[in-house]
Amino acid sequence: xxxxxxxxxxxxxxxxxxxxxxxxxxxxxxxxxxxxxxxxxxxxxxxxxxxxxxxxxxxxxxxxxxxxxxxxxxxxxxxxxxxxxxxxxxxxxxxxxxxxxxxxxxxxxxxxxxxxxxxxxxxxxxxxxxxxxxxxxxxxxxxxxxxxxxxxxxxxxxxxxxxxxxxxxxxxxxxxxxxxxxxxxxxxxxxxxxxxxxxxxxxxxxxxxxxxxxxxxxxxxxxxxxxxxxxxxxxxxxxxxxxxxxxxxxxxxxxxxxxxxx
Amino acid sequence: xxxxxxxxxxxxxxxxxxxxxxxxxxxxxxxxxxxxxxxxxxxxxxxxxxxxxxxxxxxxxxxxxxxxxxxxxxxxxxxxxxxxxxxxxxxxxxxxxxxxxxxxxxxxxxxxxxxxxxxxxxxxxxxxxxxxxxxxxxxxxxxxxxxxxxxxxxxxxxxxxxxxxxxxxxxxxxxxxxxxxxxxxxxxxxxxxxxxxxxxxxxxxxxxxxxxxxxxxxxxxxxxxxxxxxxxxxxxxxxxxxxxxxxxxxxxxxxxxxxxxx
Numbered sequence: 176x177x178x179x180x181x182x183x184x185x186x187x188x189x190x191x192x193x194x195x196x197x198x199x200x201x202x203x204x205x206x207x208x209x210x211x212x213x214x215x216x217x218x219x220x221x222x223x224x225x226x227x228x229x230x231x232x233x234x235x236x237x238x239x240x241x242x243x244x245x246x247x248x249x250x251x252x253x254x255x256x257x258x259x260x261x262x263x264x265x266x267x268x269x270x271x272x273x274x275x276x277x278x279x280x281x282x283x284x285x286x287x288x289x290x291x292x293x294x295x296x297x298x299x300x301x302x303x304x305x306x307x308x309x310x311x312x313x314x315x316x317x318x319x320x321x322x323x324x325x326x327x328x329x330x331x332x333x334x335x336x337x338x339x340x341x342x343x344x345x346x347x348x349x350x351x352x353x354x355x356x357x358x359x360x361x362x363x364x365x366x367x368x369x370x371x372x373x374x375x376x377x378x379x380x381x382x383x384x385x386x387x388x389x390x391x392x393x394x395x396x397x398x399x400x401x402x403x404x405x406x407x408x409x410x411x412x413x414x415x416x417x418x419x420x421x422x423x424x425x426x427x428x429x430x431x432x433x434x435x436x437x
Numbered sequence: 438x439x440x441x442x443x444x445x446x447x448x449x450x451x452x453x454x455x456x457x458x459x460x461x462x463x464x465x466x467x468x469x470x471x472x473x474x475x476x477x478x479x480x481x482x483x484x485x486x487x488x489x490x491x492x493x494x495x496x497x498x499x500x501x502x503x504x505x506x507x508x509x510x511x512x513x514x515x516x517x518x519x520x521x522x523x524x525x526x527x528x529x530x531x532x533x534x535x536x537x538x539x540x541x542x543x544x545x546x547x548x549x550x551x552x553x554x555x556x557x558x559x560x561x562x563x564x565x566x567x568x569x570x571x572x573x574x575x576x577x578x579x580x581x582x583x584x585x586x587x588x589x590x591x592x593x594x595x596x597x598x599x600x601x602x603x604x605x606x607x608x609x610x611x612x613x614x615x616x617x618x619x620x621x622x623x624x625x626x627x628x629x630x631x632x633x634x635x636x637x638x639x640x641x642x643x644x645x646x647x648x649x650x651x652x653x654x655x656x657x658x659x660x661x662x663x664x665x666x667x668x669x670x671x672x673x674x675x676x677x678x679x680x681x682x683x684x685x686x687x688x689x690x691x692x693x694x695x696x697x698x699x
Contacts, residue, residue: 216529239562263525267478270567271556275544277571279578280683281606282537282544294533300501305532309539316541344543345607347683360679361672410623417622421542421609428690 213260217304220296222386223252225379232285232378233329236371242272242284244371248378249292249385264295275346283346285370285377286319293381297388310395311384313422316344317397318380320424325372327379334368343427349373400424475522479566482558484648485514487641494547494640495591498633503608504534504546506633510640511554511647526557537608545608547632547639548581555643559650572657573646575684578606579659580642582686587634589641596630605689611635662686 232248239247246269253261269291271277272284290312298308323338339356341349350361350370359365387393399407403425410419494510501509508531515523531553533539534546552574560570585600601618603611612623612632621627649655661669665687672681 213525213527216527263475265475265478268553268557271552276552277574290533290538291530295530298532312539351681354680361682362674412624418616419613420623
């Protein structure tokens with residue numbers, strides 16, 4: 176029994192002259208204990224409005240970056256709609272993922288933040304739940320590579336934004352492709368706005384997947400392309416070479432024909 | 438006032454016949470409230486033993502993957518050494534980062550998990566703290582690209598492991614380079630063990646950086662190379678082209694001379 180719980184019980188016993196604790200009081204004490212020993216994942220998901228999540232993720236991007244925007248867009252709504260235990264999560268930790276983690280431009284922060292939130296409400300140490308959560312996260316990553324994004328326009332945008340196909344979940348590649356398509360600079364206000372829309376789009380799709388999963392109706396609809404499967408046949412698990420691992424689109428980096436530049 | 442707190446106070450008032458609350462009881466009620474309204478980042482860091490962190494991260498890798506191993510290696514030690522508020526963090530959320538996030542092989546999970554933990558104890562919404570945390574995280578990423586890793590041998594390893602230089606923070610590149618150097622397959626037990634050592638090595642270096650920061654003695658010692666600076670001069674912020682962003686080593690993917698294969 177922890178100190179706080181013991182003290183409260185002792186004081187209550189003194190005050191009541193040792194009367195029996197009511198079930199309601201015992202329940203409250205248990206709530207205190209629960210807050211100290213948090214539940215294990217998966218935490219209880221409640222179906223969310225994807226538009227509400229997108230509209231929370233968009234300003235979140237400007238406040239704390241792409242990973243924070245996506246993570247807080249989802250977990251912030253769960254704090255509002257479910258409360259405990261989501262209220263315990265310091266969502267600002269996910270500022271770390273900004274610009275592909277601290278501006279290093281590795282993994283798109285919107286994907287990073289959304290994936291963490293998705294795992295928290297569906298995944299677990301247990302192998303089956305882990306695999307199911309991973310399958311849903313991979314659907315999100317493949318969608319991000321294959322679709323023309325952003326595909327969600329916030330209600331009060333700063334600029335109008337053209338979509339592009341990233342062919343990669345990496346911030347560096349995703350930003351470069353959009354810049355080349357639109358002619359905007361990589362540190363322009365327009366590019367920031369594009370990433371704000373992208374954060375909203377990604378959080379929205381993540382929640383659409385979670386809602387489908389909650390209805391037991393999730394199915395991956397963005398499979399790995401035949402070209403990538405062909406590469407993986409030799410290089411991935413069980414292949415003749417088996418010297419690599421990834422589900423990323425190989426052509427995002429390889430076979431671009433420009434790699435000897437300049 | 439929240440429901441639990443109100444109920445406890447009401448019951449206490451009934452039991453005592455409305456007597457004045459003792460300061461000790463009020464303090465306990467306040468502790469309950471604190472647990473519901475968690476503090477904002479940065480959370481209070483206490484210098485940790487890097488070896489203890491590495492030895493916690495290594496089995497963590499086998500339990501929940503690379504990102505969990507690194508995150509839990511650091512946050513788990515803080516749960517032990519500091520307690521609240523770290524006890525509130527569901528570290529198993531970071532299983533999501535396994536194999537470059539759900540096995541997609543994007544960002545190395547050891548870097549992802551370590552970066553999140555580093556931000557939680559040093560970063561904030563506030564611009565200066567955020568920039569300082571990001572600088573430290575970038576030092577970790579550059580170290581990972583440039584050093585021969587893993588450089589920490591767990592006390593009870595399964596195999597002996599040769600180090601390699603990844604030239605990239607990406608799981609896909611890091612794994613492939615190690616496989617090509619050692620001849621082991623990408624889904625072999627040896628490769629898993631290598632990633633276990635790498636998780637321990639990364640968590641250890643992250644904590645060495647945090648300890649230096651706690652002593653006000655942090656200084657980045659792995660700057661971006663002259664070659665990469667030369668690329669960035671045109672392509673990054675303020676450059677003539679400015680169509681890209683990253684601090685990654687360009688040669689990790691570009692200029693490899695093999696990109697037209699097969």
